Amino acid sequence: MENRQDATPVLDTIQQIRDEGLYSFSLPGHRFGRGIDSHTARVLSRSTFEADVIMAKSSVGEAEDLYAEAVGARQAIFTTCGSSISIHVGLLTIAGPGSTVLVDRNVHKSVVASLILAGANPVWLRPAWDHEREVAHPASAETVARALEDHPEIDAVLLITPTEYGTGADVKKVADLCHARGVPLMVDEAWGGHFGFHPDPPTAAVQAGADIAVQSLHKADGGLCQASMILVGGDLVDPVDLRLRLDLITTTSPSALVYGSIDGWRRHLALNGKELIDGALQRAGELRDQLRSVEGLVVDDESILGCEGVTEWDPLKLCVDVSALGITGYQAKEWLSSERQIAAQLGDARRVVFSLTYADEEAAITDLFQALKALAAEPPRERRPAPAVPALEELNLEQVMGPREAFFAATEQVEDPVGRVSAEMVSPYPPGVPAILPGERFNRAVVEYLRAGLAAGMTIPDASDPELATFRVVKD
Numbered sequence: 001m002e003n004r005q006d007a008t009p010v011l012d013t014i015q016q017i018r019d020e021g022l023y024s025f026s027l028p029g030h031r032f033g034r035g036i037d038s039h040t041a042r043v044l045s046r047s048t049f050e051a052d053v054i055m056a057k058s059s060v061g062e063a064e065d066l067y068a069e070a071v072g073a074r075q076a077i078f079t080t081c082g083s084s085i086s087i088h089v090g091l092l093t094i095a096g097p098g099s100t101v102l103v104d105r106n107v108h109k110s111v112v113a114s115l116i117l118a119g120a121n122p123v124w125l126r127p128a129w130d131h132e133r134e135v136a137h138p139a140s141a142e143t144v145a146r147a148l149e150d151h152p153e154i155d156a157v158l159l160i161t162p163t164e165y166g167t168g169a170d171v172k173k174v175a176d177l178c179h180a181r182g183v184p185l186m187v188d189e190a191w192g193g194h195f196g197f198h199p200d201p202p203t204a205a206v207q208a209g210a211d212i213a214v215q216s217l218h219k220a221d222g223g224l225c226q227a228s229m230i231l232v233g234g235d236l237v238d239p240v241d242l243r244l245r246l247d248l249i250t251t252t253s254p255s256a257l258v259y260g261s262i263d264g265w266r267r268h269l270a271l272n273g274k275e276l277i278d279g280a281l282q283r284a285g286e287l288r289d290q291l292r293s294v295e296g297l298v299v300d301d302e303s304i305l306g307c308e309g310v311t312e313w314d315p316l317k318l319c320v321d322v323s324a325l326g327i328t329g330y331q332a333k334e335w336l337s338s339e340r341q342i343a344a345q346l347g348d349a350r351r352v353v354f355s356l357t358y359a360d361e362e363a364a365i366t367d368l369f370q371a372l373k374a375l376a377a378e379p380p381r382e383r384r385p386a387p388a389v390p391a392l393e394e395l396n397l398e399q400v401m402g403p404r405e406a407f408f409a410a411t412e413q414v415e416d417p418v419g420r421v422s423a424e425m426v427s428p429y430p431p432g433v434p435a436i437l438p439g440e441r442f443n444r445a446v447v448e449y450l451r452a453g454l455a456a457g458m459t460i461p462d463a464s465d466p467e468l469a470t471f472r473v474v475k476d
């Protein structure tokens with residue numbers, strides 16, 4: 001019998017237009033690559049331009065239906081400007097001016113931007129702090145329940161799960177808590193685009209009851225950069241509202257390449273996802289076993305499921321603690337890049353994190369093992385002090401103004417911001433979680449953490465002063 005998931009409406013339309021030899025006097029001006037020079041063609045490939053067929057957007061609706069069917073969503077909406085835009089769209093749908101949203105404080109900066117755009121007020125959900133690993137896990141369902149009790153004014157809830165470190169919240173329980181109050185639940189599931197294609201946990205948020213799930217298909221998955229997905233579940237969110245919000249803020253010239261990559265990825269995973277992800281899980285398991293025998297490295301495994309807030313765990317996130325080697329994760333990341341041409345997903349004060357996917361070949365996994373073994377045998381000599389990571393409680397900053405009010409207030413740059421109200425986001429990247437955001441009051445711990453982090457190799461791309469000599473605060 002014919003498998004509907006075998007179809008690729010967007011890819012077929014791109015192919016058909018190329019085969020028809022259509023000459024377009026419309027956009028894009030490069031005329032399917034005819035106009036590009038040989039240098040550009042060498043680097044980007046002429047076929048990239050040949051496939052840049054904007055008319056292919058006419059078949060996106062059909063491709064979205066197939067996607068929704070494949071992952072058990074009510075609707076799927078493809079977006080081409082990254083999950084940052086999908087998050088803006090989702091938040092603008094569940095919240096508006098003056099509404100109150102219970103939001104994970106561990107959010108990506110795009111969520112804070114969404115609050116600013118919407119003029120919504122956050123009630124912060126404090127993540128669970130793992131004192132042993134010095135890392136944040138999702139807030140527990142009990143914490144969400146307490147917050148909902150304490151703040152009956154909450155209109156919507158936004159969780160981030162899984163975290164950049166692969167630990168996941170109890171979405172099912174949180175969805176039940178929200179729905180008992182008629183409150184929609186949105187999940188930033190940027191790292192979980194493949195979850196819906198494999199039966200084992202982690203469970204895809206939309207299958208666990210989320211009303212909106214946002215996924216970056218260019219992260220652990222097969223989409224081109226900026227490929228993102230908004231999945232709608234349940235009946236608390238009107239998909240028409242979502243599309244109107246998307247129309248408000250996205251481009252009118254979406255990339256056919258990005259759409260095509262989502263379409264092809266869905267077909268590939270719908271047909272072969274179980275086998276592909278099984279392969280990735282097996283490689284991850286074997287690599288973990290090998291790394292366990294390397295002195296000086298500590299690798300996270302399923303025992304993390306016992307920690308507060310951790311209901312699900314993604315074994316494809318490989319977190320390797322290198323602190324026993326006397327180096328930071330920043331140094332390990334730099335060393336892997338310069339000495340072994342291996343790029344890690346992130347380095348932090350203690351560890352390096354690798355995103356393993358369905359696409360990795362055995363040889364790459366072997367190289368990664370050999371590289372980590374070599375790093376452990378001879379860590380870089382130049383020892384840089386690890387910035388003391390303050391306990392989460394010390395970074396629980398007081399929100400004294402709404403994010404929008406503070407962002408648009410009169411501001412000034414000051415050398416000593418302690419006690420002042422921030423007018424900016426300062427987000428160590430990755431993961432891009434703001435250490436401070438507009439409307440929060442600076443304390444000494446956050447200032448010292450950021451300055452020491454920068455000196456130790458932390459990347460902070462969004463600070464108004466990249467050297468952190470000054471910070472942008474609301475004028476008194």
Ligand SMILES: Cc1ncc(COP(=O)(O)O)c(C=O)c1O
Binds near residue numbers: 108160164188
């Ligand atoms: C958890 C999370 N949410 C959202 C985003 C934004 O995704 P994008 O880069 O696709 O805009 C990121 C990006 O790093 C992320 O890690």
